[in-house]
Amino acid sequence: MQSPVHILPLVILRIAFGLLMLGSLLRFLWRGWVYDFFIAPEFHFTYMGFGWVQPLPPAGMYAVFAILMVATIGIIFGAFYRLSIITFFLLFSYVELIDKATYLNHYYFISVVSLILIFLPSNAYFSVDAKRNPDIRRTHIPLLAIFVLRLQLGIVYFFAGFAKLNPDWMFEGVPLAIWLRANTGFPLIGQLFDYHWMALLMSWAGAFYDLTIPFWLSWRRIRPFAYVTVIVFHVMTGMLFNIGIFPYVMIATTLIFFDVQDCQAFAKFFRFSYSPEEAPAIQPKSLSTRAGIVLILFFMYQIMMPLRHYLYPGNTNWTMEGYNFAWRVMLNEKTGYTTFTIQNPGTGQRWLVYGTEYLTAQQMRTMPHQPDMILQFAHYLDDIHPDDLIITVEAYVAHNGRASRLIIDPTVDLTTIERQLWSVDWILRYD
Amino acid sequence: MRRIRFALFIFAVMLLFTQLSPIQAQDSFDRHAMLENLVDNVILTGYESFIEEAVALETLILQFSENPTEDNLLLVQDAWRETSNAWEEVSMYGIGLRLMSLHNQVDKRPVNVDLINRLLDNAETVDETFVSNIGSTQKGLPAIEYYIFDSEGDNQAVIDNLTANPQLMDFVLALSQYLPTTGEDILRLWSPDGDNFTEEFINADGAGGDAQASINILVNEMFAAFEMILDDRLGDPAGITGEGEANPALVDAPYSQHSLARIEHNLIGLQRLFTGGDGAGFDDYLDFLGAEAEEQMLSSLINDRFDAALESLNTIDEPLQFAIVNQPDAVQLLYDDIRMVYIPIRVDMASQLSILVTFSDADGDG
Numbered sequence: 065m066q067s068p069v070h071i072l073p074l075v076i077l078r079i080a081f082g083l084l085m086l087g088s089l090l091r092f093l094w095r096g097w098v099y100d101f102f103i104a105p106e107f108h109f110t111y112m113g114f115g116w117v118q119p120l121p122p123a124g125m126y127a128v129f130a131i132l133m134v135a136t137i138g139i140i141f142g143a144f145y146r147l148s149i150i151t152f153f154l155l156f157s158y159v160e161l162i163d164k165a166t167y168l169n170h171y172y173f174i175s176v177v178s179l180i181l182i183f184l185p186s187n188a189y190f191s192v193d194a195k196r197n198p199d200i201r202r203t204h205i206p207l208l209a210i211f212v213l214r215l216q217l218g219i220v221y222f223f224a225g226f227a228k229l230n231p232d233w234m235f236e237g238v239p240l241a242i243w244l245r246a247n248t249g250f251p252l253i254g255q256l257f258d259y260h261w262m263a264l265l266m267s268w269a270g271a272f273y274d275l276t277i278p279f280w281l282s283w284r285r286i287r288p289f290a291y292v293t294v295i296v297f298h299v300m301t302g303m304l305f306n307i308g309i310f311p312y313v314m315i316a317t318t319l320i321f322f323d324v325q326d327c328q329a330f331a332k333f334f335r336f337s338y339s340p341e342e343a344p345a346i347q348p349k350s351l352s353t354r355a356g357i358v359l360i361l362f363f364m365y366q367i368m369m370p371l372r373h374y375l376y377p378g379n380t381n382w383t384m385e386g387y388n389f390a391w392r393v394m395l396n397e398k399t400g401y402t403t404f405t406i407q408n409p410g411t412g413q414r415w416l417v418y419g420t421e422y423l424t425a426q427q428m429r430t431m432p433h434q435p436d437m438i439l440q441f442a443h444y445l446d447d448i449h450p451d452d453l454i455i456t457v458e459a460y461v462a463h464n465g466r467a468s469r470l471i472i473d474p475t476v477d478l479t480t481i482e483r484q485l486w487s488v489d490w491i492l493r494y495d
Numbered sequence: 496m497r498r499i500r501f502a503l504f505i506f507a508v509m510l511l512f513t514q515l516s517p518i519q520a521q522d523s524f525d526r527h528a529m530l531e532n533l534v535d536n537v538i539l540t541g542y543e544s545f546i547e548e549a550v551a552l553e554t555l556i557l558q559f560s561e562n563p564t565e566d567n568l569l570l571v572q573d574a575w576r577e578t579s580n581a582w583e584e585v586s587m588y589g590i591g592l593r594l595m596s597l598h599n600q601v602d603k604r605p606v607n608v609d610l611i612n613r614l615l616d617n618a619e620t621v622d623e624t625f626v627s628n629i630g631s632t633q634k635g636l637p638a639i640e641y642y643i644f645d646s647e648g649d650n651q652a653v654i655d656n657l658t659a660n661p662q663l664m665d666f667v668l669a670l671s672q673y674l675p676t677t678g679e680d681i682l683r684l685w686s687p688d689g690d691n692f693t694e695e696f697i698n699a700d701g702a703g704g705d706a707q708a709s710i711n712i713l714v715n716e717m718f719a720a721f722e723m724i725l726d727d728r729l730g731d732p733a734g735i736t737g738e739g740e741a742n743p744a745l746v747d748a749p750y751s752q753h754s755l756a757r758i759e760h761n762l763i764g765l766q767r768l769f770t771g772g773d774g775a776g777f778d779d780y781l782d783f784l785g786a787e788a789e790e791q792m793l794s795s796l797i798n799d800r801f802d803a804a805l806e807s808l809n810t811i812d813e814p815l816q817f818a819i820v821n822q823p824d825a826v827q828l829l830y831d832d833i834r835m836v837y838i839p840i841r842v843d844m845a846s847q848l849s850i851l852v853t854f855s856d857a858d859g860d861g
Binding site: 242243245246248255258259306397398399400401403406408413414415416417418420421425428429460461462463465467468 | 523524722725726730734735736737738739740784786787788789793834837838839841842843845846847848849851852
């Protein structure tokens with residue numbers, strides 16, 4: 065792991081990552097999402113333990129995004145790199161921690177990658193920093209530096225695939241069957257999407273792809289073909305589903321699997337010469353024990369997080385316990401609708417609230433089928449009212465084409481329930 | 496390399512086959528035909544019924560203006576009820592800015608009487624042109640309702656008011672002339688002889704998931720109509736939503752006391768959209784997908800619940816604003832029945848058809 069390899073893949077990743085992040089931030093601003101997600105809502109679904117994370121006033125939020133964009137420019141050009149990447153990691157993670165309703169697996173991925181990049185010497189080559197300070201310039205880095213990123217990517221793919229190994233996905237071809245038949249206009253093969261066998265085929269292919277692609281990418285001879293499938297897979301999912309820049313993030317970061325020899329072969333194919341520098345005589349110093357321990361802990365965390373749902377009874381795809389931060393990507397079709405019954409024991413009044421009165425469209429898309437968010441919202445309804453209330457909810461959720469069912473015990477007064485990390489008994493489980 | 500080329504060749508042949516094969520029609524649901532049926536037999540037919548009633552209303556108002564007797568007023572009032580019933584059955588089709596604008600010309604509540612008075616004060620001639628130039632809260636069904644009904648039921652007061660004030664009578668007449676004109680404008684937007692919105696609409700048959708697709712649009716209109724009923728039209732007046740305090744004055748049509756019937760016809764229109772009338776509709780689509788609810792097909796569950804809600808509605812034998820006070824249990828029952836129609840549509844059907852709820856955009860990969 066300490067053998068020197070050329071730094072080129074890391075630099076390519078740094079630049080691609082920075083460009084993609086800049087584009088993504090611009091898109092976010094252009095779509096008006098800073099307002100929709102962080103300024104408009106009167107209530108935010110904060111994460112457990114992160115209740116103190118609150119949005120700044122509007123000018124502050126836009127300033128955060130402006131600083132983020134400046135940071136991405138620093139990353140792209142390798143200018144004030146350490147400051148840029150740390151700033152990016154902190155501010156990006158801050159923004160994502162404000163509201164569960166904006167959780168996306170690829171945002172978590174970006175946080176993780178930017179965290180890793182803080183500790184890698186990505187600005188040691190082809191960067192403003194290296195130009196201004198030749199002392200930091202390096203042409204070779206330990207293989208470990210690049211392997212860490214490959215391992216991270218491999219973990220993401222592997223657990224995404226592993227999550228697909230469930231009866232709905234593999235035997236029923238859902239939710240893909242449901243989503244595909246809503247896309248029969250897809251070019252060339254769209255008409256096949258009405259056939260159930262096509263959904264099953266694509267489900268199996270998707271699972272196989274996720275589980276095995278890190279291995280194909282690691283094999284030099286197969287690598288170019290594997291990368292073509294990476295592009296095809298992600299472009300296709302990008303066209304079929306509403307997943308924003310996720311496909312491009314994956315296409316870009318997967319470039320880390322290409323090493324300098326691949327780049328040479330690529331250059332030769334297009335008939336221009338590229339002679340990378342030779343490894344220096346001096347070996348880079350080996351990894352300290354402390355760093356090694358941190359690395360091991362980091363990857364233990366990366367492996368435990370996607371597996372933690374096994375600590376909870378029932379099916380995480382239904383209960384959502386241990387669901388987020390686990391690379392469970394595009395795995396379920398869930399639609400829900402909540403009717404909160406509010407009673408004021410003091411005045412005897414009784415009324416209904418659906419959520420649309422207080423929450424934004426994005427929050428209404430996510431809250432109704434996530435018990436933890438439903439509980440949080442019930443607490444909010446109680447908090448904003450001067451009296452103590454009794455709040456129950458009738459929460460119907462349809463999962464992967466099944467008939468809708470209640471997900472929460474409709475008799476439980478949610479104001480008496482505290483949020484907790486371990487499993488709860490007021491979620492109705494059916495298996 | 497040869498094997499790859501061969502595999503590609505086979506794949507190309509398969510693709511070609513799928514393009515030419517006739518059997519796919521049986522193995523997939525014909526969404527295009529469903530949309531055609533919905534437009535021709537549900538939407539456009541509905542608008543035509545509205546225009547018929549609006550023309551009858553215009554005729555009777557003309558008759559009343561020439562001979563303002565109580566009998567003639569009663570005829571006018573009946574015609575207004577029939578017209579608003581017919582309108583309720585198509586009010587959910589305000590799709591896109593232009594249709595929405597035309598819909599507002601027919602039924603934008605509440606009517607702004609102060610503004611009407613100011614405009615009439617400054618008006619020289621009050622005719623259909625005058626009406627076409629004023630805003631949506633000063634015309635349409637709500638405006639006509641205000642002048643032809645008295646909230647105490649005192650028809651003589653209505654007659655006195657209109658006969659004492661000829662300009663007002665002209666205004667009501669002009670309003671009634673403008674109504675079928677708006678209806679015709681709506682039809683022209685859809686018609687192949689006009690703007691041919693029909694063709695664009697029917698061809699956007701890419702099923703759900705795409706905000707632009709017509710199926711997604713129609714289902715979202717269903718959602719909006721139901722939520723209007725559950726919040727504004729029934730929930731808030733009955734004190735079931737809002738603050739928990741009943742406020743009967745909030746009903747749709749307080750002067751005509753016709754609010755309950757309007758909700759009834761809105762539900763009838765929604766049910767017809769769901770079933771497609773005698774032709775293909777969402778119920779057939781759900782059946783094709785094999786969508787089940789507990790112990791029966793989802794489509795028949797939804798249909799049964801529509802019927803149950805309409806039955807509940809018919810047990811309430813007085814205007815909504817009074818029933819809220821006198822029969823709160825029956826109103827609550829009706830409310831729950833309507834909610835139970837909405838839930839399988841909003842949850843099960845939305846899920847089966849991958850409907851994108853179109854209030855704002857965002858990415859999703861959870």
